[in-house]
Amino acid sequence: MIPNDVKITPELVAEHGLKPDEYQRILDLIGREPTLTELGIFSAMWNEHCSYKSSKKWLRTLPTTGPRVICGPGENAGVVDIGDGQAIIFKMESHNHPSYIEPYQGAATGVGGILRDVFTMGARPIAALNALRFGAPEHPRTRHTVSGVVAGVGGYGNSFGVPTIGGEVNFDESYNGNCLVNAFAAGLADADKIFYSQAKGVGLPIVYLGSKTGRDGIHGATMASAEFGADSEEKRPTVQIGDPFSEKLLLEACLELMASGAVIAIQDMGAAGLTCSAVEMGAKGDLGVELDLDKVPCREAGMTAYEMMLSESQERMLMVLDPKREKDAEAIFRKWGLDFAIIGWTTDDLRFRIKQHGQIMADLPIKELGDQAPEYDRPWVATPKPAALAPADVPAPNDLSEVLLKIVGSPDQCSRRWVWEQYDHLIQGNTAIGPGGDAAVIRVGHSGKALAFTLDVSPRYCAADPVEGGKQAVAECWRNLTAVGAEPLAITDNLNFGNPEKPDIMGQFVGCIQGIGEACRALDFPVVSGNVSLYNETNGKGILPTPAIGGVGLLPDMAKRATVSFKRAGEAIVVIGETKGHLGQSIYLRDVLARREGAPPPVDLAIERRNGDFVRAEIRAEGLTAVHDVSDGGLFLALAEMAMAGGIGAKIEAPGDLPLHAWAFGEDQARYVVTLPETMVKDLLARAAKAGVPAVRIGATAGHELTLDGCNPISLQRLKAAHEGWLPAYMAAAPAEAL
Amino acid sequence: MKSAVIVFPGSNRERDMLYALEKITGEKPLPVWHTETELPKVDLVVLPGGFSYGDYLRTGAIAARAAIMDDVRKKADQGVHVLGVCNGFQILCEAGLLPGVLVRNNHLKFVCKHVKLEVANASTDFTNKYNKGDVWRCPVAHGDGNYFTDAETLARIEGEGRVVFRYAEGTNPNGSLNDIAGIINDRGNVMGLMPHPENEIEPLNGGAEGRNLFESVLEAVA
Amino acid sequence: MKARIKVMLKNGVLDPQGKAIEGALGSLGFDGVASVRQGKLFEVELAEKDPSKARAALDEMSKKLLANTVIENYAIEFDEK
Amino acid sequence: MKARIKVMLKNGVLDPQGKAIEGALGSLGFDGVASVRQGKLFEVELAEKDPSKARAALDEMSKKLLANTVIENYAIEFDEK
Numbered sequence A: 001m002i003p004n005d006v007k008i009t010p011e012l013v014a015e016h017g018l019k020p021d022e023y024q025r026i027l028d029l030i031g032r033e034p035t036l037t038e039l040g041i042f043s044a045m046w047n048e049h050c051s052y053k054s055s056k057k058w059l060r061t062l063p064t065t066g067p068r069v070i071c072g073p074g075e076n077a078g079v080v081d082i083g084d085g086q087a088i089i090f091k092m093e094s095h096n097h098p099s100y101i102e103p104y105q106g107a108a109t110g111v112g113g114i115l116r117d118v119f120t121m122g123a124r125p126i127a128a129l130n131a132l133r134f135g136a137p138e139h140p141r142t143r144h145t146v147s148g149v150v151a152g153v154g155g156y157g158n159s160f161g162v163p164t165i166g167g168e169v170n171f172d173e174s175y176n177g178n179c180l181v182n183a184f185a186a187g188l189a190d191a192d193k194i195f196y197s198q199a200k201g202v203g204l205p206i207v208y209l210g211s212k213t214g215r216d217g218i219h220g221a222t223m224a225s226a227e228f229g230a231d232s233e234e235k236r237p238t239v240q241i242g243d244p245f246s247e248k249l250l251l252e253a254c255l256e257l258m259a260s261g262a263v264i265a266i267q268d269m270g271a272a273g274l275t276c277s278a279v280e281m282g283a284k285g286d287l288g289v290e291l292d293l294d295k296v297p298c299r300e301a302g303m304t305a306y307e308m309m310l311s312e313s314q315e316r317m318l319m320v321l322d323p324k325r326e327k328d329a330e331a332i333f334r335k336w337g338l339d340f341a342i343i344g345w346t347t348d349d350l351r352f353r354i355k356q357h358g359q360i361m362a363d364l365p366i367k368e369l370g371d372q373a374p375e376y377d378r379p380w381v382a383t384p385k386p387a388a389l390a391p392a393d394v395p396a397p398n399d400l401s402e403v404l405l406k407i408v409g410s411p412d413q414c415s416r417r418w419v420w421e422q423y424d425h426l427i428q429g430n431t432a433i434g435p436g437g438d439a440a441v442i443r444v445g446h447s448g449k450a451l452a453f454t455l456d457v458s459p460r461y462c463a464a465d466p467v468e469g470g471k472q473a474v475a476e477c478w479r480n481l482t483a484v485g486a487e488p489l490a491i492t493d494n495l496n497f498g499n500p501e502k503p504d505i506m507g508q509f510v511g512c513i514q515g516i517g518e519a520c521r522a523l524d525f526p527v528v529s530g531n532v533s534l535y536n537e538t539n540g541k542g543i544l545p546t547p548a549i550g551g552v553g554l555l556p557d558m559a560k561r562a563t564v565s566f567k568r569a570g571e572a573i574v575v576i577g578e579t580k581g582h583l584g585q586s587i588y589l590r591d592v593l594a595r596r597e598g599a600p601p602p603v604d605l606a607i608e609r610r611n612g613d614f615v616r617a618e619i620r621a622e623g624l625t626a627v628h629d630v631s632d633g634g635l636f637l638a639l640a641e642m643a644m645a646g647g648i649g650a651k652i653e654a655p656g657d658l659p660l661h662a663w664a665f666g667e668d669q670a671r672y673v674v675t676l677p678e679t680m681v682k683d684l685l686a687r688a689a690k691a692g693v694p695a696v697r698i699g700a701t702a703g704h705e706l707t708l709d710g711c712n713p714i715s716l717q718r719l720k721a722a723h724e725g726w727l728p729a730y731m732a733a734a735p736a737e738a739l
Numbered sequence B: 001m002k003s004a005v006i007v008f009p010g011s012n013r014e015r016d017m018l019y020a021l022e023k024i025t026g027e028k029p030l031p032v033w034h035t036e037t038e039l040p041k042v043d044l045v046v047l048p049g050g051f052s053y054g055d056y057l058r059t060g061a062i063a064a065r066a067a068i069m070d071d072v073r074k075k076a077d078q079g080v081h082v083l084g085v086c087n088g089f090q091i092l093c094e095a096g097l098l099p100g101v102l103v104r105n106n107h108l109k110f111v112c113k114h115v116k117l118e119v120a121n122a123s124t125d126f127t128n129k130y131n132k133g134d135v136w137r138c139p140v141a142h143g144d145g146n147y148f149t150d151a152e153t154l155a156r157i158e159g160e161g162r163v164v165f166r167y168a169e170g171t172n173p174n175g176s177l178n179d180i181a182g183i184i185n186d187r188g189n190v191m192g193l194m195p196h197p198e199n200e201i202e203p204l205n206g207g208a209e210g211r212n213l214f215e216s217v218l219e220a221v222a
Numbered sequence C, D: 001m002k003a004r005i006k007v008m009l010k011n012g013v014l015d016p017q018g019k020a021i022e023g024a025l026g027s028l029g030f031d032g033v034a035s036v037r038q039g040k041l042f043e044v045e046l047a048e049k050d051p052s053k054a055r056a057a058l059d060e061m062s063k064k065l066l067a068n069t070v071i072e073n074y075a076i077e078f079d080e081k
């Protein structure tokens, strides 16, 4: 056992991830050498993951308010008004490093953490999504990581009982040593019954709820902020184990307790467990906190104060309770078989005081622990703007149909069915559109209302031009919500980047945030929550900048929703939005020509909005039979996806003013493919012209082949075999995750 | 029809079941907590889907020994209808109310998708609204749905027409023996099935043929 | 008192996990694996000090909960003192 | 040659299964169960006849597949001949 009064050496400081000047700041703040427990507390509170010291300056530039925003960033999750006295509460969070070390448990506890963030605020979770990024398929560790992460996401969410309805899966060598696991959760609550973490009132009991504390994940928060090196194997024992069963009990117990009116403030224990949660509750309420660690339910004997304060055991909560209701509260927790213990009190002296065995183990100024965390304005250099790729510089293939087959069966564009069939996407019985479409749609109550959810980002665009890439991620998210007929409400973001101490990486971060902010403002799409994950590097090599955007949209009348599948033969196919044949940074360029060049497609936010508003209005007027947005892989891939989903082919005539391959695979933004009865095309085009929205009829649905004028027809059967085949075949070579 | 839905720690499709029962029977079903020792007077007792006790040890094992299960056994003996769906089916097997056991899916992965179910016996109280040979779409969502029993028991339940539903058209999602998706006890009042008829009851679900199952019981007890 | 209970599937009972592991070992290049069966192992710590009483209790626990005797066999072992 | 591989969670690693079983034993009326930890047991039949080669192979298998060495320990035992 390490004594609390151990001499604090520079090595010890460094091991805690604190820089010498940061340590000096601690000495200045408290006027003495910290105890070991205190050093641990500072290291937890001041690491990148909890303090946002490199990112805060830039996060402040994001728009976070709007007429529907009830609570923006700063709480466990964002809260948005969806009418009828209801609110949707949502957030996204990364669990990248733990998932690389132990894919199953890392991903599982990531899901558990984000679910807790949502139900801590009083919401019953109704949807989960996950954005996953893995190394190159041929990298020896990729299969193992995919198999474990997917099983872990499913293992937790399925048992907990939330439908997992969407997300993203990508492969790229930049994630070889550092996968990304970004978990999103959303929950539903009454708008006037939201619970916050701010403690109120002096001398009130602080109650510990849930599972017992063990030595899990000590140093977890610090690990999540440290760059990976070859010694990452050494960090293994810090892995936390998830217990979805306990989490489900915790959910039911918390919701029951909240309904009883006994809860004054509540905070889940996530990163840096007891430390972060207690400090946050006190500091927000301008109160001190005193904890008696002898009262903390422990799983293991002989835990030190240091260990208890830094443990990241899962499925735990901290609450400030109305003292008159203590007995009722305890009865509820006992009924659900969970631990319940009063472990401390709020005080009026603004100190964070930790006692164990009658001794003071830590005594720190509570506000400063949070507010006085270092904040850096890190040097950054803007990513040089790439020159746009000249169309003449992108050779045409011999056979467009073969290229399409290759693309539909490629690692990044193939069907993700293998993944989402391992997720219970139907539980709760409200899934109106499940995984596989543009956005998933979940019914809300029985008034006809529904919510749409999607996660999006194209890291290759962000790498080429962070500002445009940031804009594009938000625009694509907005477009996906629009494509099902939803009004986009707000987003959460999960900003995954490399080492911010490198000016070029910091430049990527700054650029992406600029682009995200610009798009959010232009589209009235505020950021209500999010998470930053930095130091995603292995041996000095950073990941592609990956700011994942999670969007939520509202459908007032779920009956008027659109899906991607062709519905019947003989319908007209119309492209909304202008096709210019932009091939820079396209999938065609990368996956067929093996080139990563040029500028990504420019995003014109006014056009994005105009085209999207037009499509949404048409969906709501019930004028369209199928809708799909155009993104990776361009028009030809969008058409193929619609055909495969509906089991109906199409005959397409490309307008002759562009080289065919640019027309087919260009990734111009703000576009949608829609279908409708032929008799209604004229009116649609007239309405589009009136709204200033480019729209052009490009063909009709027909038969069981996809035929692009001048190319070989491709049977749906071949397309489907390629599309559905790749992932199962790839994963068949991996042993299934023994659960 | 009066019905009760037993809630175990870790049950998670009880709300789906409560909703379906109310929608179809027009009467609010009664949730019953696992520590109760007596069921209310009802016509149908349902053990819902989920991960009771986290599916730890064996699926359904710990729930099968819950306090309420003695009365479930008693009511079953008295002829009350008992339906176990997914985890409920696993619990009924562990409790000895149905023969056999549900083991890990043959591919070892959790699977959630729509399968085709063939009605193998349409003359039970749970299936009289179907026709024998009907094939309908229904979702599954489980990690342990692979029905197994010894050859003798298998021959017996097959011979007695106690296999009620089978996975059809090559949609067996778990390796289940003889494509078995649901079975019934010898008396015909206790049925278990892996698929989720409660999630296939209205247009939102893309199909509503799960209703027939509940409507069959409704008619049988009328 | 510390004891171990081993629970194995009876012969003839399908063992999907064991079979999958067999397959996986094969594809990992391990030859000559004739069969794999997966079972469970429980380490139980008991207050009871009397070995024969402890064994009786463990036997009860196994029958009532730890093993599904329709498909599984169990064996009780005590830690060598 | 027949061998057994025992896989148990490392000390200090949360064992939700063990915890749930402990609880269930308690409510079934078994008193004095201080703790339950659940592990896995693999019975492997090998063609290999040489014990030291067999052990080396089993060691590899355990590391590569049977045990998750991040959170689990394993031990190899041979059947007493």
Ligand SMILES: Nc1ncnc2c1ncn2[C@@H]1O[C@H](COP(=O)(O)OP(=O)(O)O)[C@@H](O)[C@H]1O
Pocket: A049, A050, A059, A062, A072, A073, A074, A075, A076, A077, A078, A091, A093, A117, A270, A271, A493, A494, A495, A527, A528, A529, A530, A531, A532
């Ligand atoms: N990229 C971001 N954009 C907007 N808000 C963010 C971002 N990153 C973090 N936040 C907000 O900062 C607060 C603290 O985040 P975090 O520490 O991840 O939450 P938690 O403590 O619940 O895990 C949250 O309210 C979160 O929504």
Ligand SMILES: [Mg+2]
Pocket: A076, A116, A117, A268, A270
């Ligand atoms: Mg939180």
